[in-house]
Amino acid sequence: MAVKKERRNFLGLALGGFTTLGGIAALGAAKRTWDPLPSVMAAGFSVIDLSVTKPNVLYVAKWRGKPIFILKKTPDMEKNPREVIVGDSRYLICIGICTHLGCIPSYFPKQHKFICACHGGQYDSNGEVTKLPPPLPLYIPPFKIDGQKVIIGESSPEFQKLKAAGLTA
Numbered sequence: 570m571a572v573k574k575e576r577r578n579f580l581g582l583a584l585g586g587f588t589t590l591g592g593i594a595a596l597g598a599a600k601r602t603w604d605p606l607p608s609v610m611a612a613g614f615s616v617i618d619l620s621v622t623k624p625n626v627l628y629v630a631k632w633r634g635k636p637i638f639i640l641k642k643t644p645d646m647e648k649n650p651r652e653v654i655v656g657d658s659r660y661l662i663c664i665g666i667c668t669h670l671g672c673i674p675s676y677f678p679k680q681h682k683f684i685c686a687c688h689g690g691q692y693d694s695n696g697e698v699t700k701l702p703p704p705l706p707l708y709i710p711p712f713k714i715d716g717q718k719v720i721i722g723e724s725s726p727e728f729q730k731l732k733a734a735g736l737t738a
């Protein structure tokens with residue numbers, strides 16, 4: 570009789586242990602399902618080294634599948650509240666997508682302007698519209714300056730200031 574009772578206790582413990590392990594494994598699997606994929610996490614930010622940029626040469630990076638335009642301004646380019654100042658340099662940092670119907674404008678360095686081939690819209694070196702039909706300037710993405718690097722996708726007081734002033738969406 571005692572042997573039967575011990576056997577029952579052992580089976581009960583073993584079943585309880587398996588149930589607990591199964592529950593932990595199920596919770597782990599559920600968490601892995603809920604967590605964003607590593608590729609999605611990595612796509613959230615783009616870090617761009619500004620030290621490699623040259624005046625009046627358009628640098629195009631990528632953020633969440635969108636082109637990001639970085640234009641280091643030359644001293645003769647007019648000052649503008651939309652520009653981002655890093656050290657002694659001034660930059661246009663914007664999403665390189667036309668605000669009309671979403672084409673990608675090209676930069677013409679001699680004229681210091683962007684021209685959208687789709688419907689002829691134009692923007693100056695500040696990303697401001699100089700020729701319709703684009704209804705709005707080129708958008709400035711959330712950004713944060715960290716030394717000579719700009720982190721696209723991370724907000725900062727500089728970006729919030731531009732946003733509060735209505736200089737980007």
Ligand code: FES
Nearest residue numbers: 667669670685690
């Ligand atoms: S999409 Fe750029 S002008 Fe129409």
